[in-house]
Amino acid sequence: MIAEAGLAALWIAAALSLLQLALGTMALRTEGGDLLRTVRPIAAAQAVMAALAFGLLILLFLRTDLSVALVAANSHSAKPWLYKFAGAWGNHEGSMLLWVTVLAVAGGAVALFERTLAQRTLIATLAAQAAIGLGFYAFLLFSSNPFARLDPAPAQGQGLNPLLQDPGLAFHPPTLYFGYVGISIAFSFAVGALITRDVGAAFARAMRPWVLAAWVFLTIGITAGSYWAYYELGWGGWWFWDPVENASLMPWLAATALLHSVTVLATRDSLRAWTVMLAVVAFSMSMVGTFLVRSGILTSVHAFAVDPERGFFILVLLALYIGGALTLFGLRVGTVREGATFEPISREGTLVANNLLLSAILGIVMVGTLYPLGAEAVTGEKLSVGPPYFNSAAGPIALVLVVVMAAGPLARWRRDKARDVLNRIAVPVLLSAIALFAVVLLAPGIHILPALGLVLALGVGAASIAPLWKRNLRRTPLFTWGMVIAHLGIAVSLAGMASESAFTKETLVAARVGETVSVGPYSVRFDAADPIAGPNWTAIEGKLTAQRGDGTPFTLKPQARMFSSPPTETSEAAIATRLDGQLYTVLGRSDGEGRWQLRLWWKPAVTLIWLGGALIALGGVLSLIGRVRRERRTRREAALA
Numbered sequence: 001m002i003a004e005a006g007l008a009a010l011w012i013a014a015a016l017s018l019l020q021l022a023l024g025t026m027a028l029r030t031e032g033g034d035l036l037r038t039v040r041p042i043a044a045a046q047a048v049m050a051a052l053a054f055g056l057l058i059l060l061f062l063r064t065d066l067s068v069a070l071v072a073a074n075s076h077s078a079k080p081w082l083y084k085f086a087g088a089w090g091n092h093e094g095s096m097l098l099w100v101t102v103l104a105v106a107g108g109a110v111a112l113f114e115r116t117l118a119q120r121t122l123i124a125t126l127a128a129q130a131a132i133g134l135g136f137y138a139f140l141l142f143s144s145n146p147f148a149r150l151d152p153a154p155a156q157g158q159g160l161n162p163l164l165q166d167p168g169l170a171f172h173p174p175t176l177y178f179g180y181v182g183i184s185i186a187f188s189f190a191v192g193a194l195i196t197r198d199v200g201a202a203f204a205r206a207m208r209p210w211v212l213a214a215w216v217f218l219t220i221g222i223t224a225g226s227y228w229a230y231y232e233l234g235w236g237g238w239w240f241w242d243p244v245e246n247a248s249l250m251p252w253l254a255a256t257a258l259l260h261s262v263t264v265l266a267t268r269d270s271l272r273a274w275t276v277m278l279a280v281v282a283f284s285m286s287m288v289g290t291f292l293v294r295s296g297i298l299t300s301v302h303a304f305a306v307d308p309e310r311g312f313f314i315l316v317l318l319a320l321y322i323g324g325a326l327t328l329f330g331l332r333v334g335t336v337r338e339g340a341t342f343e344p345i346s347r348e349g350t351l352v353a354n355n356l357l358l359s360a361i362l363g364i365v366m367v368g369t370l371y372p373l374g375a376e377a378v379t380g381e382k383l384s385v386g387p388p389y390f391n392s393a394a395g396p397i398a399l400v401l402v403v404v405m406a407a408g409p410l411a412r413w414r415r416d417k418a419r420d421v422l423n424r425i426a427v428p429v430l431l432s433a434i435a436l437f438a439v440v441l442l443a444p445g446i447h448i449l450p451a452l453g454l455v456l457a458l459g460v461g462a463a464s465i466a467p468l469w470k471r472n473l474r475r476t477p478l479f480t481w482g483m484v485i486a487h488l489g490i491a492v493s494l495a496g497m498a499s500e501s502a503f504t505k506e507t508l509v510a511a512r513v514g515e516t517v518s519v520g521p522y523s524v525r526f527d528a529a530d531p532i533a534g535p536n537w538t539a540i541e542g543k544l545t546a547q548r549g550d551g552t553p554f555t556l557k558p559q560a561r562m563f564s565s566p567p568t569e570t571s572e573a574a575i576a577t578r579l580d581g582q583l584y585t586v587l588g589r590s591d592g593e594g595r596w597q598l599r600l601w602w603k604p605a606v607t608l609i610w611l612g613g614a615l616i617a618l619g620g621v622l623s624l625i626g627r628v629r630r631e632r633r634t635r636r637e638a639a640l641a
Contacts, residue, residue, distance in 0.1 A: 003068050006056035007147040010097075013049035013104060014137035016042055017130045024127030028120060028195065039123050040111040043130070047108025054088075054101040057146055061088040067153040070094060070146050076159035078536050086170040087160045092310070093146035095173060099290075100136045102174075102181040106210075107133065110185060116631065117189075117206040118198055125192030132184055135317040143313050162537070162563040162570050168228035176221035176248055180286040182214020183255055186262075187283035190276045191325055194332045199272050200339075204265035207279070209628055211259050216620035218252045223613030234558075234571030234586045236601045238500070238609055241390045246369040247289030250362055254282035257358040260351045265339070268413060270348055272339045274355070280325045285362070287318040292369070343415040350408035357401040364394045395449045402456055402494060405487060406463035425463055432459030446502040453498030461491035478626030486619025493612025499581075499605035510595040520602025522546050522583055524556075529587070529596055537563045539572070542587035542596065546576065558587040582606050 020042045027039060057070075061084050066072045074091045075084055083090075089098040107129040114122055140146065189207040193199045225248065230238045239245065258278040265275045291314045342348040368390055372383040410424040422429075435458040439451050464487035467480060505520040516525045528543040539561040547553040556574035563570070576583040581604040588597025 002056050002060055002063075002065065003147040003149060006053045006060070007145070009049045009053040009056065010137070010141065010147070013046050013053060013100075014134065014141060016046035016049060017104070017133045017137055020046060020130035021127050021134060024123050024130065027123050028127070039126050043111035043126050044108040046130075046133070047104045050101045050104035054097050057094060057097055058085060058088045060147075061085065061094075064157065066155075066157055067149055067151070069148045069150040072150050072154050072157045074158070074160050076157040076536065079160060079165070080535055082167065082170060083160055083165050087164075089173055090160055090164045090169050093140070093144045095177075096136065096140055096144055097146050098174065099177050099181070100133060100140060102177050103129070103133050103136065103184060106181050106185050107188075110210075114206060116202060116635070118196070118202070121192050121196045121198040121203065123192075124195040125188045128188035128191040128195075129185065132188065132321060135320065139310075139313050139317065143310050159536070159563070159566050161566070162561070162568040163232060165536075165563075166228065166232055168224060168232065172221055172225045172228055175217045175224065179214045179216075179218030179221055179255070180251065180289070182210050182217060183251055183279075183282045183286050185210040186214065186258065186279045187325065190279035191328065194276060194328050194336075197332065197335045199276055199336045201266055201269045204262045204275060205631065208259075208262050208266050209624060209631075211255065211262050211279075212620055212624045212627065215252070215255045215259050216617050216624065218248070218255060219613060219617045219620060222248050222252060223610055223617065226613070227610050231573050231575060232570075234573045234599075236506070236573075236584055236586070236599065236603075238606065241368070241385075241387050243369045243373075244289075244293055246365050247292045250285040250365055250369075251282055251289060253358050253362040253365070254278065254285045257355040257362075258282050260354055264348055264351055268342070268348060269340045270342060271352070273333055273336045274352075276329060276333075276336065278355070280322065280329060281362075283325075284318075284322045285366075287314075287322060288366075288370075290314055291318055340414075342413070345411070345416050345418050345421065347408060347411040347413050347416070350404055350411055353404045354401065354408060357397055357404060360397050361394045361401070364397070365390065368393070391449065399449070399452050399456055402460050402490060405490065406456075406460045409467045409483060409487070410463065424466065428459040428463040428466065431462050432456060435459070443502065450498040450502035453494050454502070457491045457495035457498060460494065461488055464488040464491055478629065479623040480626075482619040482621070482623030482626060484619070485622060486616045489612040489615030489617075489619060491612070492608050492615055496605050496608025496610075496612060500603050500609065503604045504606075505602040507598075507600045509598050509600075510591060511598050512595050517598065517600065519583070519600040520604075521548050522600075522602060523548075524583075524585070524598075524600055526596065526598060529590070532559075534561070537561045540587065540590075542574075542585075542598075544574070544585055544598075546583055546585075556583070556585050558585045560587050560589065577607060580604055 020039055023042065024039050060068050060071050061075055062081065064071060064075055064077045064084065066075075070091060070093050074094070075087050079087070087094075089095045107126060110122075110129070111126055117125070186207050189203065189210070193203040225245075226238050229240075229245075230236075258275070258281075261271050261275045261278050264271045291311060368385045372385050375381065375383050406428060407421060407425055411421050432455050435455045439446070439454055443451070464484055467484055468476065507517055507519040509517050511517060511526045513526055513528060516523055518524070523546070525545045526542065527545055529540055530543070532539050532541045539559040541557050541559045544556040544558070545553050546556055554576060556576055558574040559572040561570045561572055562568075571586050571588070574585045581602060584601040584603060586599040588599065590596050
């Protein structure tokens with residue numbers, strides 16, 4: 001009965017979504033006060049029913065109810081409980097139910113807690129959110145039912161993809177979905193403001209926390225996913241430009257541009273039409289990512305579905321939502337007033353440049369991701385667009401972007417002078433010059449892009465903390481601290497990326513037990529390769545003793561695992577993290593003659609990549625808290641006035 005109760009809750013949530021859309025539309029047309037008041041509780045009720053449906057699906061997985069087709073296909077009674085729990089969304093249907101649940105809960109939160117937006121604009125926003133939810137409810141109920149029964153029930157489940165049997169599954173997908181759904185809320189705000197012709201600073205202030213929260217979750221999800229793939233796949237890289245990786249990067253790029261634009265609109269009442277357009281573009285990128293992952297047109301460890309009919313369903317939804325929003329934008333953009341003007345040399349000007357550069361990178365990533373798919377559909381030939389294209393096309397623009405990012409916070413609003421801006425960034429420029437001299441002197445043979453990355457990382461790091469110069473740090477607003485930390489995180493990640501690219505050392509050998517090989521500053525002795533057993537896998541575990549110079553030896557134990565349900569071989573890397581980098585080791589197969597394949601990497605400063613990502617997310621969280629506190633304080637002061 002649990003599955004039937006979950007399906008019933010899902011149908012009720014879908015019905016409430018339809019009712020929310022219908023009543024919201026009627027209220028906007030008739031201006032009925034009673035109808036306006038009913039939309040909020042309906043949105044909250046829909047959130048409760050969607051959350052109930054998802055909670056019941058988790059319960060089915062925890063109980064390993066093999067009479068449910070989804071559980072039988074993606075779980076196993078011997079699987080650890082964490083992977084039973086996270087396995088509820090480690091598949092197509094469950095992940096889509098998580099998507100819809102977060103969508104409904106976010107809409108319910110807007111209905112319950114949003115008090116600054118004009119009532120008609122809020123109702124239009126909730127109606128737009130209901131329209132988005134309704135399409136995905138239909139997708140679940142008619143194309144991807146997570147509660148479908150299996151008769152007769154099998155004696156045992158097929159198990160979860162071993163590559164997903166990692167704590168990262170409990171963390172990475174939900175954070176990405178929270179980010180995607182946050183973008184959908186921003187999209188609904190933009191649609192609602194266009195419908196009621198209410199695009200202005202108040203609309204931007206209401207939308208900004210959702211954009212900021214979405215951006216934070218996307219940052220966390222991408223950072224966590226990068227490290228998960230780094231240690232789980234045993235390939236030694238942190239970003240492969242896989243199409244599904246790009247599917248999460250594209251919304252992040254658009255959300256970053258939107259975040260800066262909505263800040264200008266909220267604080268300076270500028271960039272009105274541009275902000276609305278970016279909200280549409282950001283949600284479009286999240287829909288494109290959903291289509292890529294679930295259409296069956298990609299073969300990837302990240303992809304969920306292989307059913308083209310499901311992909312066509314999502315493609316129709318994408319056309320309806322994005323086409324409808326663009327049509328509405330075209331019809332109403334003439335009613336969006338220009339807003340306040342500014343000079344090219346100003347903080348607004350640098351933010352516009354920031355947006356244009358982010359949009360250029362977004363275009364490069366989108367073309368590189370979609371072009372091979374389009375070419376294959378037309379010609380039938382498979383094409384590959386890999387790191388050389390993305391690095392060479394997007395890399396230089398990204399370096400220009402960080403230069404603009406460094407100068408932006410040091411420019412004044414509305415109008416500034418180029419000479420004054422240059423004076424304010426004199427110290428960062430000097431530090432970059434020193435870094436350039438050091439790179440040329442100490443590492444003359446490295447590639448130009450990593451070299452420039454190292455040079456700019458120091459300058460951007462200094463420029464990021466420049467807004468704190470000569471300020472009372474105790475009185476500095478929290479959102480200013482957030483901006484500083486987020487920009488510092490960019491510099492830290494840039495330094496890690498450049499160092500990893502420039503200085504990584506790799507050794508690939510076929511070694512016998514007792515042999516010693518070198519990689520970077522380490523000598524590594526291959527001591528043993530022994531069979532071991534885990535809770536639902538067996539493995540050959542290597543024992544490596546590593547030593548750096550005359551330092552203390554330490555042991556690493558990489559594994560080559562074999563899962564029986566489903567039959568899959570995986571590599572479990574053993575990684576030693578030190579202050580200046582990581583020693584990364586992978587055990588491969590035996591050649592049958594006593595030799596084992598060993599892959600060893602020394603990756604200087606590679607951990608800075610994920611440390612920087614954490615700082616970026618922390619900066620976003622501090623900014624969010626600071627903005628929310630200021631808005632609440634402003635409302636209290638207005639109420640007392």
